[in-house]
Amino acid sequence: MSNSSKQALSEYVARVMKEKHLSRRDVKLRSGGEITDSYVSGIINGSAKNLSIDKLKALARGLRVRQMELIRVAFGLSEGPQLPAQEDQSHNLVLLDITKKVVVSNDVAEIAQEVLRLSAADRAIVLRYIKKLSKGERKTHRKRKSG
Secondary structure (H helix, E strand, C coil): CCHHHHHHHHHHHHHHHHHCCCCHHHHHHHCCCCCCHHHHHHHHHCCCCCCCHHHHHHHHHHHCCCHHHHHHHHHCCCCCCCCCCCCCCHHHHHHHHHHHHHHHCHHHHHHHHHHHCCCHHHHHHHHHHHHHHHHHHHHHHHHHHHC
16 A cells, blocks of 8 residues: 555545544444454554455444445545445455455566556457466366365
């Protein structure tokens, strides 16, 4: 997470808490205890590390804000079209989780960079290859377990 994203998240959380007259303890309790008040404090002062999707979802519950709104702020994403709160947005969370893994893993990031340089037709070929490779890997694991 970049420093500008941390600062944006810090300012966002502090603003929402002030608007809703919430203490750090209130946010903790509203999250179902999934985040601590010291973790909320760490987010506000910018010292929190390892922000996970699960922690951000808990923070959103604690603040009573839309999960995707908070995640957009946390990852420095531009505002997309506003969707109704009840609409399932789990595919967006999966995409953000994948993005986080790409950032953390050098080899995955390198693979992604190379794939992005390819034409659409070549990317389709690579995708088919990866799917075949993955299916072959799963079959190999099944044979090892049963043998």
